[in-house]
Amino acid sequence: MGALAGSGLWRPVSALADAPTLAPHLPPLREEDALVAFGHTGPITDGGWSTAHDKGVQAVRKAFPKLRTVYVESVPYSADATRIFRQFVAEGANMVFSTSNYGDFIKDVADRAPEVAFLECDGVTVTGNLGWYYVTHWYPSYIIGIAAGLMTRTNRLGYVGTFPIPSVYASANATLLGAQSVNPGCTMHAVATNSWFDPQAATQAATALADSGCDFLCGITDEPAFLRVAESRGLKAAMWNLDMRRFGPKAYVSAVVLDFASFYIDQVRARLNGTWQAAANFLTLAHGVDRDAWGETVPQAIREQADAMRDRILGGYNPFRGPIRDNSGTVRIPAGTVMDDNAIYQWDWGVQGMTGLG
Amino acid sequence: MIGMLTALLSTAVLSGGVLALASVGEVMAERVGVTNLGVEGLVALGAATAVLVAISTGNPWLALLAATAVGALGGMVFACAAVLVQASQVLCGLSVTFLGIGLSAAIGHSVAGEPVPVGLAPVTVPVLSAIPIIGPAFFTQNLLIVPTYLLIPAACHWLLFHTRHGLNMRAVGENPAAADAAGIPVRAIRFWYVTLGAALAGAAGAYLSLAVIPSWSEGMVAGRGWIAVALVIFAGFRPFNAAAGGLLFGLISAIGFLGQARGWPIAAPVLNMLPYIGTLAFIMFPVVFRRVGRRGGEAPAALGEPYYRSVR
Secondary structure, three states: OHHHOOOOOEEEOOOOOOOOOOOOOOOOOOHHHOEEEEEOOOOOOOOOHHHHHHHHHHHHHHHOOOOEEEEEOOOOOOHHHHHHHHHHHHOOOOEEEEOOOOHHHHHHHHHHOOOOEEEEEOOOOOOOOEEEEEEOOHHHHHHHHHHHHHHOOOOEEEEEEOOOOHHHHHHHHHHHHHHHHHOOOOEEEEEEOOOOOOHHHHHHHHHHHHHOOOOEEEEOOOOOHHHHHHHHHOOEEEEEEOOOHHHOOOOEEEEEEEOOHHHHHHHHHHHHHOOOOOOEEEEOEOOOEEEOOOOOOOOHHHHHHHHHHHHHHHOOOOOOEOOEEEOOOOEEEOOOOEOOHHHHHOOOOOEOOEEOOO | OHHHHHHHHHHHHHHHHHHHHHHHHHHHHHHOOOOOOOHHHHHHHHHHHHHHHHHHHOOHHHHHHHHHHHHHHHHHHHHHHHHHOOOOHHHHHHHHHHHHHHHHHHHOHHHOOOEOOOOOOOOOOOOHHHOOOHHHHHHOOOOOHHHHHHHHHHHHHHHHHHOHHHHHHHHHHHOHHHHHHOOOOHHHHHHHHHHHHHHHHHHHHHHHHHHHOOEOOOOOOOOHHHHHHHHHHHOOOOHHHHHHHHHHHHHHHHHHHHHHHHOOOOOHHHHHHHHHHHHHHHHHHHHHHHHOOOOOOOOOOOOOOOOOHHHO
């Protein structure tokens, strides 16, 4: 695993870092003296996002048996977050992970605890001791989109969204662009539920999408409610976070699966060795984020066609190339240019064929 | 058009059932003068219990029964504190909410996120299900729909307004001192109807985790217990109105999602506001209605007040 550090699997993002990366300055630690703290955005039993992060935490525990770890679930996006992160520091944490964006709530704590390493998922700020990490989920979304474009009969894809934020735009747009690459007539209908975790709202949203003619559901919720709707209505669905096929084996096509284990172990090891430095990191395809093994009802030909794109992306191909139009028809990405990860990370408009999403 | 209305009503009926059950239960508690703010916690407790029992026994009806019993047990804890000891109903209710949310997370931890193997399967009622729009919505979903919207509210309505016992119940809610003087056992009536209301809240939880979702995760009640409490005021403390309020609320949120899915030219945030605009309208409605001159819909006079025989 040690070979991972510096091997380029975590792609550093220099353009977004608003402070020059400092040389490693936090001293090495003995494993038995170190305390690593995790602040989860939801309950670790949500079966999705927080469960995926918790699996990473368990991998850290296994890799460093003498290391002490603590975690807090359901950290609210409020001043309470500051209190919780400050509590971690007060308890003597040497390294603090937050599994979602806490903005100034975490930066205030990091600024006052320069000897503690902070890592924020989905963050934007890099300082001397605060870095961030995120998954390039748009690549697996594009690959799954190809399968969606080939499997839909009505050419209407449904998207159970949460809030109109860049992650959601990137996820929905990537899926639709993938679908349109093989089936140009595809459109996508997005519904915002205003919650990352509200199974009943997601169920209602999915039912409304199914009732309006969508036969392929995808989305970005933290739980599997819309897969159940797809299963009971005889539709197809692609999920997020983890393998959820047991909730709907016939409907399940694939998922954007997350695996933070290697990254977490790598970062903790760097901190223990005294080589950790604050940076912005994108976890790349096949190194922290990937499509899940295809569902049982996905035909072999479709698997192969979608996986051919996966191989091309792994070979360095970027499918997000112009011309890309927004949903009013204006060309936003001209022919001959590509959207790099930074641009996709900040995506805030829907592509042509997208309705909903504010 | 017919297809869209059918789909809309089906979603509304299914998701409004949680509110309807919990709300009818709360009507019974408030009619005897006790505000139970523990509904949110009791629904969560019922939902977790139902999934635990469904997974271990494989029988959804046993799961429903267990959830109802656990809800009743939670209600008895509340009633011991708020009715027998006569502590503050508001504080006891809030405590029961926190207790229920915490306890459900603890007992449900092992099955969190697991699919329920045997939910309440859809059942088609012959003849009735052939009625256009209403038939598919009420008579093809699951066997709990008819009790939720018809049988339980009807039984509660009959009990409250067509029996001597119901008169006694209402007397306890309006004027416990007078009821006591007339020989009505105030504490016993309050205790048992709070327990009944809590049992229905537990059943609402089972309905949520067996028929609507069907799975248990922490936080999945997501404030619906509070909405059920608010609906009681809208319903003017009447069981049928409470069930109808649940249905209406389900309908409003279903319209919001349908509008987004169909790409209506209304901004998604506006559609997402509908339930809250609806709540405001719900609360204003009875007030406006009363101005027209008809009496009714007021809260029981002694609602929320502990009854001390010594100071009557």
